[in-house]
Amino acid sequence: MIKVESLEKIYPGRKGQAAVKAVDRISFEVQEGELLGFLGPNGAGKTTTVKMLCGLIRPNSGRIFINGIDLIQRRIAALQEVSAVLEGNRNIYWRLTAQENLEFFAAIRGLKPSGISSDIDYYLELFNLTEKRNVEARKLSRGMQQKLAIAVALISQSKVVLLDEPTLGLDVQASYEIRQLLKGNVKEQGRTVILTTHDMNVVQDTCQRVIIVNEGRIAANDSVDNLMDLFKVKVYRINVQGGLTAEQREALLGMEEAVIEEETSARTSISVRLEESQVLYRVIGILESGQSLIESIDQEQNNFERVFLQILEGGPQGA
Ligand SMILES: Nc1ncnc2c1ncn2[C@@H]1O[C@H](COP(=O)(O)OP(=O)(O)OP(=O)(O)O)[C@@H](O)[C@H]1O
Ligand SMILES: [Mg+2]
Numbered sequence: 001m002i003k004v005e006s007l008e009k010i011y012p013g014r015k016g017q018a019a020v021k022a023v024d025r026i027s028f029e030v031q032e033g034e035l036l037g038f039l040g041p042n043g044a045g046k047t048t049t050v051k052m053l054c055g056l057i058r059p060n061s062g063r064i065f066i067n068g069i070d071l072i073q074r075r076i077a078a079l080q081e082v083s084a085v086l087e088g089n090r091n092i093y094w095r096l097t098a099q100e101n102l103e104f105f106a107a108i109r110g111l112k113p114s115g116i117s118s119d120i121d122y123y124l125e126l127f128n129l130t131e132k133r134n135v136e137a138r139k140l141s142r143g144m145q146q147k148l149a150i151a152v153a154l155i156s157q158s159k160v161v162l163l164d165e166p167t168l169g170l171d172v173q174a175s176y177e178i179r180q181l182l183k184g185n186v187k188e189q190g191r192t193v194i195l196t197t198h199d200m201n202v203v204q205d206t207c208q209r210v211i212i213v214n215e216g217r218i219a220a221n222d223s224v225d226n227l228m229d230l231f232k233v234k235v236y237r238i239n240v241q242g243g244l245t246a247e248q249r250e251a252l253l254g255m256e257e258a259v260i261e262e263e264t265s266a267r268t269s270i271s272v273r274l275e276e277s278q279v280l281y282r283v284i285g286i287l288e289s290g291q292s293l294i295e296s297i298d299q300e301q302n303n304f305e306r307v308f309l310q311i312l313e314g315g316p317q318g319a
Contacts, residue, residue, distance in 0.1 A: 001160060001192040002030040002053065007062035009048050022048040024216035025062065030192055032159070035182060037207030037224075038196045039308060045216040046196040047087060050164045053194070054084040066160060083153040084162035085146075092149050094138035098129050101137055101148060102155050109156040116155070123151040126185060128177070143174035150178065154186070161186065163195040167202055175199070182206045200305040212311050220311045227307050235300040237261070238270045238283065240292040248290045258283055268292075271300060 009023040023045040030036050038046050051057045053064060055075055064071040064078075071078040085091055092101045099120060106116045124130045127147040137145060146166065153161055166182075167175040183206050186193055197203060203210060204224060212220040220227060243265050244252070252258045252270060257279045262269040272283050287294060 001032040001034075001067055002194070003063075003065040004028050004049075004053070005063040005065075007049070007052060007064065008060045009045070009052060009057065010060050021216055023052070023059070026213065026216070026218050027062075028211055028218065028221060030194060032192050033187070033190045034209065035187065035193045035195070035207055037203045037210040038194055038213065039198075039203065039210055040213035040219075041312065044213045046213060047164055049213070050084065050086065050162050050194065050196060053160075054082050054086075054162050055079050056086075081159045082162065083156045083158040083160070084164070085149045085153045085166060086164045087168070092137045092145065092152055095136060097134050097136055098124065098140065098144075098148050099133040101152055105152045106155050109158075111155075111157070119155055123155055126181065127151050143170045146170060147174065147178065150181070154191075159192055161191050161193045163193065165196055165198070167197060167199055175202070179205050200303065200308060203308075204304045212308065214312055219314075224304060227311070228302055228304060230307075234274050235302065235306065236272045236274055236280065237296075237298045237300045238272060238287070239295040239297075240268050240270070240287055241295055242266065242268065242292065244268055244292070245290040248286050248292070251286045251289075252283070255279070255282065267295070 005027050006025045007023055007027070008021070008025045011020045011022055013019040026045075026049070038049065040046055048057070052059050053066075053071075055071060055078070058072070066078040067081050069078040069081075093104065096104060102120045102123060103116070106119070111119075121130075124133050127150070129144060129148060129151070132140060132144060137148060140148065146169075150163065150166055153163070167178050170178070179202055182193065182195070195202070195207070207224055209223045210220070210227065211218055243263055244260070249260065249263075252260055257273040257275060259271045260268065261271050270283065272280060274280055284294075
């Protein structure tokens with residue numbers, strides 16, 4: 001449904017500043033019905049990529065196909081199938097009510113008001129906005145505005161939905177609701193979704209596959225499950241009684257694979273990334289040298305946040 005070939009964006013430098021290569025010849029594809037997470041640290045090029053995919057900015061080079069249509073050569077036709085919510089909620093009109101926003105955007109997409117009134121009711125209900133249907137968007141809470149912005153993107157029935165940080169700044173409840181919505185409704189309808197986020201709960205919860213970008217380049221492109229597997233059984237947590245001696249602390253701090261997670265007079269907790277068993281022997285040796293009493297050694301629950309950080313550091317994935 002989406003195909004990106006060697007996409008590049010360079011922002012020209014202004015006032016003597018250097019130009020910024022925000023996106024550095026990336027290529028990827030997204031299949032129909034897929035929900036792809038687009039992750040990366042601040043400034044990695046996520047928003048820039050999304051803006052190119054929805055035709056807001058032109059790439060310096062590379063190609064984008066939406067449903068087989070070349071976005072640069074046949075912009076209008078390609079964008080027929082795309083709706084987007086960019087950083088926050090700027091795709092709604094402040095002065096229109098929730099319902100009017102939905103009507104307006106359905107209308108400009110060429111949907112007939114008679115046919116869409118039930119759709120509008122459906123989305124208002126789905127996003128818990130029914131009570132607020134006659135309230136101007138600017139008077140809604142931030143979370144409600146965000147939900148309305150997503151509803152506006154969905155009502156167009158476009159095949160491709162681009163969501164830039166859909167849960168940014170939302171409370172736990174609103175974030176949860178949006179995740180449920182993405183998992184349920186959006187999936188059922190077979191939409192193809194790219195979402196950018198810094199929230200690893202969103203990733204673990206909703207995305208089948210993730211692309212991790214760093215400095216404009218793709219650092220990983222795989223399913224969440226595979227990436228989690230890749231880093232599995234690799235982190236152990238060792239708890240010892242009491243604190244560490246100065247020598248032990250120094251030795252552990254000198255090991256890249258070991259992190260002192262917590263140290264109090266009662267207990268010290270060390271996590272060890274196990275790339276080879278030698279590493280564990282060394283840590284145990286260090287602990288033994290100070291006669292520390294080991295209370296427990298547990299395999300740490302893997303979470304996607306750690307996987308993400310390791311990939312950015314150039315972990316086993318090898319980028
Ligand atoms: N309009 C612009 N003019 C010049 N440089 C820009 C512009 N927009 C973004 N950049 C630069 O391009 C790079 C990528 O920015 P982008 O907004 O795409 O990152 P991002 O991955 O969305 O980051 P974040 O997680 O902070 O939202 C950054 O170095 C940024 O400073
Ligand atoms: Mg961004």
